Amino acid sequence: MTRSKDTYLQARYKRLAAHRGPLKALVAIEHSIITAIWHMLTDYRPYNELGGSYFTQRDPERATRQAINRLNQLGYTVTLNPIEGAARPPPAKCPTATTTAGYTTLPSPTLTWTYLRVRYR
Template sequence: MKVVLVQCALAASRTKNTYLRDKYHRLAGRRGKKKAVVAIGHKILVIAYHILKDKVGYKELGGDYLDRRNKDKVERYHVNKLRQLGYDVLLAEKAA
């Protein structure tokens, strides 16, 4: 079963604009590719469990889900990076 989940995780890591691809690349940068593949395989198994348990379809969250969910954290991260590079940063909301 682990082999199948790893193959599914590798395939999911190559898809475009999906939650699993984004999660894989975030994990691979921190933990390494092999551990990231196993973690994505586990995530696929958890998703399948909830689909079967709750009798609902899979809802793709999108590749930018984690950025949307953690908007404040992403803003702070990038502002701090720019300050470390010597820039003075002032954030303003974009008028829609």
């Protein structure tokens, strides 16, 4: 087993451990690894490492809000000025979900995933 820095699984563990605790986060990461292995074996695809900055790139506005809130809690006033000529990532687009007879289908370029909506009482 190798230890790597700046990986998707490391970023996911840190996010989960902050809210759920280290043991539950570890079990969730183990589940993510097993799920990735299953997809690699059944779909004959290599592992696609998303990187440690995946969550920041997915929702940059959220990362900005969190950074501002942290600085405000430390007693600082924050003013943001965009840098001229800096490339901003395009906003993430959410696929349009369709619901038919209790099933939710999310379109994908290669696959269509269908989830059964289960109601618990």
